[in-house]
Structures are given as C-alpha cells and as structure tokens.
Amino acid sequence: MRIICTQENLIKGLNVVSRLAGKNISLPILNNILIKTEGGLIKLISTNLDIGIKTTLRGKVESEGEITVGAKIFTEYVALLTGGNVEISVDNNNILIKTENQQTTIKGQGTDDFPVIPWLESGNEIELGSETLKEGLSQVINSASYNNVRPEFSGILMVVNKDNLVLAATDSYRLAEKNIKIVKNNLNQEKAYKIAPLKALQEVIRICGDGEEPVKIKFGESQIVFGFKETTIMSRLIEGNYPDYKEIIPNGWKTRVVAEKSALTTQIKTASLFSRAGINDVLLEFNKNNNIIISAANAQCGENKSTVEAIIEGENNSAVFNYKYFLDGLQNINQKKIVIEVNSSDLPVILRPENDNNYLYLIMPIRR
C-alpha cells in the first residue's frame, strides 16, 4: 500500500476515528486504526465493538492495500508533523511515513484480526439536516443517565413519525423532549421506535458539521447507522422498552412564568453556592406580583436570597429544585425568554422556550 495526503487532512481524519480506539484490554487490536484503500479512496476505520466509525481521507492512492496501526502513537505522531504532504507506505507490517524532512517507521499489525463492522445496507432511512440534528441531540443528551441500572435510560429514544423525529431522554429525575423536522422519509415502515446509546450519539454530535449538510439515519433490527458525507457511524441499539413518558407530562398549569434566561441562570448559580451539598436544593417562589424569589441556605456557609423579575400568571406557587437539573434545562434552551409551568410543589415542572412548542424540559422538584 502506498498513499499520499496532506497532514491537515490526515489529522482531520484521525480526529474522527481515533477516539473510539483505545483502552481495550481484552482485544488489543481494537486499540488500532484500520487504514485501507477501497476503489481509489482511503478509509480510516475504528471500532470498540459497540460502535464503529469509518471516514474517508482525502488523498491519492498510489497502490492498494490495508494495515492497522496503534491509534495513540500514530495520532500523536502525525499531530507533531510540521505540515505539507505525508506519504504512507507499508512494508511487511511496518508503516513508513515520509514527509519533506522526516522519515519514520511505526510497527503495524495485519488486518486479519480486525473485526468486521456490520454497516447497514438497507434503505430503511430518513434524512435531515446535520445542524438540526446536532442542536436537537445536544438539547436532550444531558438528561440521559450515565449509569447502567436501567439500560434504556442510558440512551436516547428516537421515534420517527411521518415527517418528524422525536428525541427524548431521561434519568428519572428530569426529562427532555425535542421534535425535529425530517427532510426526507424513506422508511419502509410507518413508524420507528428505537433507543440509541449515549456514547454513539456523543460521537454523532462531535462529527455533525455546522452547515446544513444532510445526514442519513438508517435503522436496522438491532443497529443504527448515521451517514454523513465523509463519515459513517454505526452503533448497536439498546434493547428494552422505553417507559411511556408522555403520561407524566402535565396537561395544564396553575402558574405560568415568563422570565429572562440569563438573569435566572445567574441567580440560580448564585444560590447554588449556598445549597446543601449532596441535595443541591434551591427554592424558587413564584409570586403574583411578578417576581421570582430564589433562595438557598446551608448551615455551614450561609444563605442567599435574590429576586428576578418575571411575568407571572395564575396562583402563587413554589418548589425546590436540584439546581444542577434546573441549570441544565436553562442551558438547553437557546432563547432569551423561558417559560416555566408549575402545578404544585411536588408535581413535575416544565421549562420551554417562549413561542416554540418543539422542545420541553421537565424536572421533578425535591419533596420538602
């Protein structure tokens, strides 16, 4: 094998795939990146047996072939090169790397033991804009749970309807739901209902470009594939049933608050300094005279009380929240004004952007 590409392109490609490779003790070849040529294109591939990533490296193929190389050493080495063209050739499992002023040999490993990644070929797919997908995923991903007690909570629920995709995530203390428009729907079933693992979606967010480059999402029986222009990510799906979360979303409200996001964020952060460690409790009181009183007290370091102006309809109300969950919700909403809908101090409270019904964030208050 012999290929030539620019250092810049090589770094870009390695950044996409190298994060998956590494830290696998039981099967050392998983710490490697597979470099192979395929019909005149150079492919970089890595996998951890849950997720697989492949990306196309722009460059010139002089002769075909394939090799695997340790991701860590290769990535770190390439990052230190000074730019210009890089020539990579393989000689008997040794990788020779040549640039204008350097020559290096890195020991590689044959490709025989590198796993076969089951990319999906079927046409059961939808298409949407990559920026829309990135925004949607980022708005729900911090609500998913990192622990594996309930495997279905360590993923994001993806429900495909005729012309929209619903993303939902919860860790049983809060829940986020986002509604995204689909550009093209080529699903061969009416509805799809899948749970994709958190880790794979973090990779997807990382790779999603800023432009409106289209992304294809293919659904298989037990796998999901995200196809970008140059990169493809494949992951297994999480088995299990997602709880019927719609049931717990309250239908109405007793108190409706519209407030400035930035002011609210600052004051809750301030109060958080005085919340009790481990409980993280901050009290929010909504008064009919149009202000929110935010307070927290801690026997060890003191107490704090502040007021934020807001437009408040309905009854006086109050609830105690874990400030982390509340701030996560505020951060997820990319608008100046936030709507808070409260029923009582122990029923779920909803945050949403003003004039936008496509997103909601629900928090369970802390019972007093």
Added chain:
Amino acid sequence: MTKDELWQAVLGELELTLSRANFITWFKNTFIVAEENEQIIIGVPNLFTQAWFEKKYHDLIIKTLKKITNNRIKNIIYKIEVYKNYEPVLANKTIGAINESTDKSDFLININNSSGLNPKYTFEKFIVGKNNELAHAAAKAIGDKPGEIYNPLFIYGGVGLGKTHLLQAIGHILLIKDPKTKILYTTCEKFTNDFVQAIRTGKTKSFQDKYRDVDLLIVDDIQFMEGKEQTQEQFFHTFNDLYQKNKQIVISSDRPPKAIPTLEDRLRSRFECGMIADIGEPDLETRIAIIGAKLAEKNYFLSEEIINHIALNIQSNIRELEGALNRIIAHHELKKEKPTLDSVKLIISGLINLPRKGSISNKLIIQTVSSYFAVSINDIVGSCRKKELVMPRQIIMYLMREEVDASFPNIGQELGGRDHTTAMHAHSKIKNKLIDDDKLKQDITLLRQKIFNSAV
C-alpha cells in the same frame, strides 16, 4: 449430549486453537439456541460477533461441530440472542420485571432527601425470627401509634443484624401513612458534627430547629456518644424537648445503655424508661428465610441444600450473609455455570476462613482486651492475681484459643510464661461460664467485634 454440553465441548476445542484475547472477546455469551435437522442455531450477543463468526470463524466452528457430532451437523445459522441462564426460573420473573418498568408513569422520582431514609429498608423486607421478634413488634407498634406507647424505643444488637433496617422501616411506615410527617434519621456522628458546626457558626438556633421540630427522631449508633460530654448534654435537651411534646424517639446501639461506660446517668435512665429491645444473632431457620428473601430480590435460584449449607456456615452476621450470596451469584454468572453444592462450598470456605485466622494476632487480642477492661498490658502479663486482672487474663486465653487457634503452651508463654495447664483451665472456665452468664456473653461478643474490626 445436551445443547449446553455440546457447546461447551466445542468451546473447549476452540479455546486451544485461538488466542486467549480472541477467544474471550468473541465467544463470551454465545450459546446454542436450537438444533433441528442437521442445522444448528448459535446465539451471539451482537452484530459484531455475528459478522465475525460468519466471515472468520465459520469454517473452524463447523469443522469442530462436525467432529464432535460425527458429521451430524451440516449447517450453522448465527442469530443475535440474549444469553439467559436458567431459563425456567427466570422466564416469568423477567417478564414481570419488564412489565413493571414499562407499566406506569411512576418512573420519575421525587427525590426525598430531607429525611435521610434509604428506600430499601422497609418492614416488608424485614425478616422476623426469634432473635428479633420483640424489636420488630415494638417497631411495628410505634408505626401504629408514634410517641404514645414505647417512647423512647432503644434497640441494641451486634453488627449487621438489622438495627438500621428496623429503624428506617419505622420512618418509612410513618411516611406512607402521612407523607407530611417530619422524620429525621441521623447517626450519632452526624448529630455531633452538626452540633459542633452550630457552635462554630453561632447558629445553635437553627440546630435546635432542625432536631426539635420533628415528629420522629431516629438516632443510629448512639454508643459513639460515649465520652462526648457536650454532645451528650445537647442530646439530653433535645431528648427532653421531644419527649415533652410526645414526639417519638428511636435509638440504636450495639449494646444496652447499661453497658455504655461513659454515658451520663441522666441519659442512661432516660433511655431505659421506654422500651429496650435486643436483636440477637438469627437462628438457622431465620437465616434460611433471609437467604430466600435475598434470592427473590436478586432474581436468582439456589437449591435447598445449597441454601442450607450457606445458612449453616455463616452464622453471625446478615451483612456477611448477603456478601456471600453476592459472591456466589457473581462467581457463577461470570463463569456461566449452574451453582452446585461443591462450587458453593468452595466459595464459602474461602469466605469464612479468610479474614479471621492469621490477621488476628495474640498481641492484638491482648491489646484489645486490656484496653476494654482498662488495665495495663504489663499488669495482665504480670503475676498479680487480683480479681480485676484474673478475669481479663482468662478472657484473653479463651480468645487466643478460639480465634487464633494458639496452642496452650504458647498461650501460657504469651502471658508472662504461665503454665499450659493454667491456659487450659482458663479456656474451659470461660467456656462453661458463657453458657449462663449474659454479661460475659455480651463482653465476649463486643470484644470479638472489636478484634475483627481492627484486624481488617
């Protein structure tokens, strides 16, 4: 040959031809799903394994299968399936579990931290036996009428016998009856810390509010209040205040109030004015019931004779019992074997012999016992035969024999060169006395705990 045996035979052969890393990665959680007309369906855990088997190991697997079955098998299909051990036991329970989780909308939880109760500890999960009948009945009665009948309730018993469980169960039942009940569960250490904090920040008022404005105050491990005079005084006032208002107080300790040496008399007499109930070591039947309940909780199956064996061998401590169970389950799930009496015996023998012998030294016993009876080591090994010295000395000899398995001449040697007959006499004397002397029993139990704790 059953399906499982056939697959084990295949794995046995393959293990020899493949590298260990490859073997473990790819053949973990694989099994034979079904065999029909010369065709076999192999269950694999994920797509990667499926793709890999089809592309890479197919020839190898089919060759091995043919060899083992004398060419009976002609074809293999790979299918993604979840490996389930012992299907008959688990089948209906798993279905139940799935229903439970998808069932209702109650998966969102209000975090209830203010009371400090652990949701695991409820009356439903408490196994009643002879050893804890009284304590359980008293706790139940308090659940019905808090503050009216037994106030305070003082529960004592050794480590890992369920004091905390019972204490918290009272809290839970009151919360269920009326969610607005103000319950405070605290440990003696937390009470002390809060008090110190309150003095330092000058906020004794908020400390008082916290502890006095409750309907039920639970204080765990009160024996740690030993020697802390200020804390004892503060607790005394809190106690009186709550008692006056007919609020329920529940206290636990590892020994009865009388046996906590530096507890102030006014506190001791108050602890004794309500109800004192002890929790002893569970008897065999209770231990069997406990194992049964834990197994149901963990969704695991063990045969009756295995359960009997565990119950017979782990006697003193419920926490240890649960640890042993966890270990047994983990061991067999990892190895994917069915637990047999022999395999369990092996694990148990490893467990009960592990921490004791060896890590406990004669020296440790001498130190612990002499500090417990507040006599100096020199006096203990010396030749004085005062009454206050003789008893501890004999206890040391007894413990050395029981816990370290030391020889009698050796014991005599350790204690200032005494004769081996002295040691023998001491051992048999304590042993006989233990049968009907409750005070001595209490002392020995406590000493054992202290020794084990400092040995680990």
